[in-house]
Amino acid sequence: MKNFWQRFSDIAPLEMISSFRGRLLIIISLITIVIAISSGIINYHLTMRTARDEFQESFSMMSNILKSDIENWIYERKFEVVSMANNPLVQDALLKIINKETGYEQSTNDLQVLLAHFAQNRGIYDGMILLDTNGRVMVSEIIEYDNSLILIEDIYNRPLETGEVYFKDVYLSPNTNKPTISISAPVFAPGSSGEIQNIIGVMSFRITIQEVLEPLLASTANLGATGEVVLVNREGISLMDLRHRPGSGLKYQLQTEASARAARGEEGVGEFKDYTGAQVLAAYRYISDTGWGLVVKKGQEEIFAPWRAKAIIQIVVDIGMALLIIMLCSILLNGLIRPLRELTEGALAISSGDLDKRVVTGGTIEIAALRQAFNNMADNVQNRIDDKNKFHEVLKALLFSIDMNTLLRVTVESVARTYGYQVGAIYICDQEQGLLVLSATYGAAKGFSIQKISPTEGLIGEAIKNKEISVLRNIPSDSEYVIETFTGPIAPKSVLHIPLFFEEQLQGLLALASINTSEDEENDVMMMVADIMAVAINQARIFKQTQKMSNRLQVLNEELTAQNEELKTQSEELAAQSEELIAQRRDLEDKNQALERATQHKSEFLAKMSHELRTPLNAILGFSEALLDNLFGKLPNKQQECIEDIHSSGEHLLGLINDILDLSKIEAGRTDLARDHINPTQPLKEALAIIATEAGKKNIIIENKLESEDLLIYADPDKLKQIFLNLLSNAIKFSHNDGFVSIDVESQTDYLEFSVADNGIGIPPDKKRIIFEEFKQADNTISREYGGTGLGLTITHRLVELHGGHIWVESDFGHGSIFKFTIPKHTVSRITADTSITTSEAAPASDFSEVPTEESASLDETTVKAPKTGGGRKYSGNNSSALLEPSICKHLCPSDIQILLVDDDKHVRDYLTTLLESKGYHVTSTDNGGQAIKIALQEHHDIIILDLVMPDMSGFKVLKELSEHPGLKSKIVVFSAKDLTDDEKKEINRSTHLIYGKGMLSQDEFLSLIERLNGSDKGDSVENHTSYRR
């Protein structure tokens, strides 16, 4: 028992809930306790009900007995009074006394004795009197009453009136002041029948009920400590002193239900509250004779106390039983759970490392099986861990070193020892020899006799081929496998050969020998060991190779470092040289620019000079011609010759100047090509017409093979004519009389190749290259002999190259020469880079200054080019320098200039107003055409800047209206974003000075144009600057 409690209390609350035993116990406890409690409660209720029923029955019975007792008692009393009254002795004596007959005193005495005796005998009555009809006491057992009048009249009146016995209900006796009843009966005259007129007196007995009834009632009812019998009259007033209210007789009206019912004449039994307020069981009866109510009651507490005690004892017994059951269950459970606990402890022990722990076997069948299974499992785990530990040993050996020899030595020893082999050896595969070479041994004293094994032969070969362990068992002791060990020769019982493979490649062979017979199960383990050994061996092999390579690399690295140093030195030298070169190149660029500028200046100078020279020369030529025409009279022959000389020299000089002018124009980049797709025959014909006279003079035949050709080239016809003219006049010049000149053309894919051939003096081979340079004729004497400036070919050369073609000469010295040149059929985007002519397109330019797209390159080059980079200060194309040279323009000061600005866009007006005003112009602006016309006509504006697209009146209309006012002197600049058609352009051109597309030119350019406009008149060069490009 003690043990049980200990176990029970050992269980922690949590364990109580979570353990199987605890749960079962809780459940059983709950069930038994519930059963015990509910059965107790039911039992209790049943007991109490039975008690109540029994009591009610016994109370009923008791009250019935009491009722009949009282009725009997009253009947007896009445009977006694009547008997006494009718006693002839009494009648006679009374008569005597009343009549005061003789001997009445004796009679009185006798009666007195009789009554006293009777009273004594009965012990009930406390007063017995004999009255006369007037209510005077005649005789009494108590002498003092004699002759006194009875105060309570009905005691004698009623019997006198009715002639019957009269029961006077309880009243308070004036003498004793206690509840009292009186019974009185008429006394008839002796010998008379019971008639009223014969009544001679009244016999009355008086009873103090308290003293008399109480014992009577008490004797009948077993009332215990709280029980009481209560008598009440019709008014519910207690007739006697109540148990709990002494002295209450006839003074206290009971308010209780039971007494009320009894007083009403009802009878029954039930549970009520009594006058003290206590719960009572009460039976009530009605006594009809007297009109009394009888209540027998007893406190419930008292009634039920013994029953309740009984029920409680029952409950206690139930609970005790329940506890007993729980205890038994617990003991039973403990018995069931013990094996489980043992198993748990075993498992805990194993898991904490005590692998030898086993549980006791036996027990019931189920438990025994469980214990056996547990022990088996523990055995397995132990085996596994042993395997693992062994494996771990081997692994440790394998990780011991990366050096091949150490690795093999340590490994073979570890494997053999761990797995219980006495002898072991490792053979490593030598790839070159294709043999397995003994590399490490364990246990053998003198080493192995077999140093090399072929991996393809015998049992070993078989094992290697199948990648399986070869096991020899039960080897006879006299076989070749006997091995010398340190402890003497041993004859192994089993020999294992394990091939070591890594990624399908044979690494080596592990041989093990044991004096015990090995188990087959070990083979799997050994295979695993072999796999890992193979990995380790491979690793070691790789490490060896890596080490070798690393050494080699180190050497290489050092060499490289040395080379690097050398290279660095060289590189620094190169860098230094490069910097020098850059400096030189910069110098060269500077010089080049200076040269370019010089060339430009030279050309410009020449152009100006030629112009200046031509003017006086015209005078010389004009006057000399006039003299030769004899305008001033005929000249003497000598003078005539002189003048002719002057004239011819002048003409020569003019030719020379013209050529220089041409050439310098070209070189200054001012020659414009008005190129178009043309037929070259027309310019040729014109050239031939000019040259015809000259040819006729020398009787030279010119053959034109072009005439019939249908050709097209992209060229400037005037310039082409000049080319032909120069070449033809050269040919004629250097031809002998009656010579022959022919012109031919050959069509190539992209260009036409023209040739002009003569059979003249030809060109010496060493001069062919210089004839295209300025002032270089083949021979200085030529100039004298043949005339000419020596610039013709140079100009021709430049013109051809301007067109994007080439010119060259083929000549057989003394037999004539052929000049050939090419002209492209179509546009060429660039002029060949080797040309020395400074043109717009050969000007130094970055990528960005190129015309943006292919199409735009085909635009007419005579128009203004797209804006240049940056601020866009430069124009490409013709006239740009003139345009931007302010010195040329003689314009007004901006502050004198009034500008009218017409544009519907407020932003445009605001912007341009600010811009122009910042330059000093006066600006008036308006947003509609109609207003503009009004302002323009009212006030003079030097310049009107006009938008074309406006909502109310278009720019076109404004222009038209303004042109109808010839007096208007304003210069009109159309400034619009509109994409103009050719027709529109033509129309506008007539009435404007400048057309300018929005977004086409930079702000500075725009300002320059406006500035330039000030100093120019209509029809001046400005008109050519139409800035529309379409």
Added chain:
Amino acid sequence: MDDDIKKLVEEIYFITGYDFRSYRPETFQRRISLRMMDTKCSTYQDYLIFLKNHPAEREPLVNSVTIKVSHFFRNPLVFEVLYNEVLPKVITSKMSDKTPQLRIWFAGCAGGEEVYSTAILIRELENKRFPGLKAFLLATDIDRQALEFARAGIYNKAALTEVKKGYLDKYFQVEGKYYKVNKWIQEIVSFGYYDLVAAKVPSPPSGLFTNYDLIFCRNVLMYYNEPVNQQIFKRLLGCLNNPGYIILGEAESLLPNAINRLQEVYPKLRIYKNHHT
């Protein structure tokens, strides 16, 4: 399906030069399908033929495919540098003019957030450092809808989260749930249609002149392939004053043909300056 989309993107790249190859195919597919519905083309092949035959289709195509979500002062650091460094430098360099007038071009202005942001900065500079400063801001785009939106200058709250409270009170008026840029800002900004790739005019006509001090070209180059980008760059460089700045988008960089001409003055902010000063 994805393959078809890829092919379509390649073809569009080949025909128009628009480079949508970096787009997610699903996005592209969704957007292109709208165009196909509008043009009543049932297959990608049909649409390609339509595109080849109708050069005008290029514009709606770009509009429907490009993304135009932006907000004020996006990349706040760029605007910080603009306000404190770039703009003052440019203005100072023009101080020799009697009335310096800044010219700024937004090539590809989308919803105008960037334009108005810059306009606010200019008004602030005028207030605080350069009284009497004049500026002309031109914003162009190929998307006419976007231009209309930008011109209206009405934005929701989300676009204005980066705008300082003071600016909001000063330069915007509340119109219900929206904010409208006020006249003070609008009067220095002009809008105009301009196709950076195909326009024959070298610079937008609505800008009047070709020279600009600052050119914003943010998140435009990313839609085109390199040859087209080179053309665009050539155009932009042709329109840049000296000194002048070009500002590219966050993820864009200079093309090789411009590296010699420009240098990045503020690392990582894609603000480039003319090499020669």
